[in-house]
Amino acid sequence: MKGIGAPPRIVRWLLRLLWPVIAIVVTVICVPLLPVAALLSLVDRRARLFRAVGLILITVWLDLQLHLGCWRLWLTERGSPTWHGDHEKLLVDVLDTVLRVGRKWVNFEVVLDNTMDFGEPDRPLLAFARHAGPADSLAVAWLLSRTAGRLPRIVLADALRWDPGIDLILTRLGSSFVPSLSGAGDDRLTGVRRLADSLAPKDALLIFPEGENWTPERRARLIDRLRERGQAARLRQAEGLRRVLPPKTNGVIATLTARPDADVMVIAHAGLGNLTGPRALYDAIPFDRPFLVHTWTYAASTVPREPEAIGAWLADRWAEIDAWVSAHE
Template sequence: MRSIQPPPVLVRRALRVVWPLLALTITILGLPVLVAGALASVVDRRARLFRATSLLILVVWLDVQLLIGCWRLRLADPRGASPSWYPDHEQLLSDVLDKAMALGRKWVGFEVRLDDVMDLGDPGKPLIAFARHAGPADSLAVAWLLSRTGGRLPRIVLADALRWDPGIDLILTRLGSSFVPSASGAGDDRLAGVRRLADSLARKDALLLFPEGENWTPSRRGLLITRLREAGQHARARQAERLRNVLPPKTKGAIATLSARPDADVMIVAHAGMGRLTGAREIYAAIPFERPFLVHTWTYPAETVPHEPAAIESWLSARWAEIDAWVERQGE
């Protein structure tokens, strides 16, 4: 995802117009596959092709619903100056997240569970959440959980390649989320958006970041260890070797965020159950999922979190070791 460049502005605008027609085309092309999947379910009792195709088509139309919802809000408030402009978009996104999670449960058994009470911190302070990145739809699940469990729909830092999705692009742009430039983007300050989001957090806001930068997979872990050794970063290579289920966290974003908002409580988010589903083949073979997406959180009051760069690095590394140990105990 990080290697994919975002569409130019004119292409983004064009996608917002033609996306319903493209969705209709995808649906028509998917109908024969859907029929084949229904017939194949006689042999494949798990009905994987039927389930996966049905979910894909429904999610495409859910994205169209998101886009049309944004159009309606613009028509109702052309200047975007109403006091309800931001809350209305939050409600739209929350409703679509609810529907997406319901579809995931119904069609492929994607069920999110908490293994303990989620502490959202002081309700009078903003919350910064650092989450593990692994498995299918983990960012969606964590964002939904923060929204529905604690009423804190998070602002998200995500790859700017996701601007190819017109619904996501439009609503998250309006909500002020940060689309991080790809690593190859010459001259781009990849932390500018993170700092902007941190600075703008109100007392009931949440900011969600994934410090690993990309989904954990065995191959990425191995390549990272090799690169670190070749670069002479032996201490960091040893850290990566000790972590079996996560990648070492990249700390620049965390440092920028915590330095900007020393008043924010911090949540660490671990999850297990689907982290080993690292590719399309593994995901497809596991449908319907038999294990839940199990989530565990640790919340730290602002005054207990360090804010000096070196101390943040050590603190976050320790937290990621705890995530790794917790995932290991779940038998993932």
């Protein structure tokens, strides 16, 4: 996403109008492929092509359901006191369906490695998660909403505004789209601070501090850049982490300093992190291992709030994630 910026406002509006047409075009292309893929399943007993085409179709129509649901609420519920809650219900219902379909079609199953502790019920929760593998952000958001009863506000790349369903509903729910392109400066933190300041006691904020999905190639490129720039301390950190990228501290510092009252959850996951490209993803269908999740929760009083201390604390947490993932991936 780093090289893709958000669409201009006029393009966003055109996408919102044209999305049903795009969904129909994708359907017209994919439906004839289904019987062909079904026949090929006689050769490929894992039915990978059939599962992949079917999953594409279902995903497109679930995204359209999200998109049309937002328009329906705009037409019927504007100004209603249930406006925010209705959008939360729409998103959670679609996430439920996505996870249920993913389990049936490609054996994508979320499994907890330990009991999740969501901190004190009268405090907001800041969740910092590993970023790797397919659909990890959806799985973590769904897990927080269904297990904790806290639909998280999410900090995500503004390139995702190219999807009008995600753009509409997450904008209305108050998530923050940070600039995907480099050179954005403090603009990346403005929305993060706004979200942190606005958290109610039962709210959660979800951040992926690595900023992009881990892959071996990204890790190698990052190490090369750090070596060229002579950033010795960060280079040592990057070389010591095998299964995660070094976390970026600015967003974490912004949230922790803005909300000293918030408890903190650190989220690791393993099982599908090695699926780092379309070919690897296709070859692994249906998945033979679950999306395994492990969490650590820290009371607000135990988490540092000074920027330098936060950086050291976050580095220690990511070293723990790396060790856990290395043992379970």
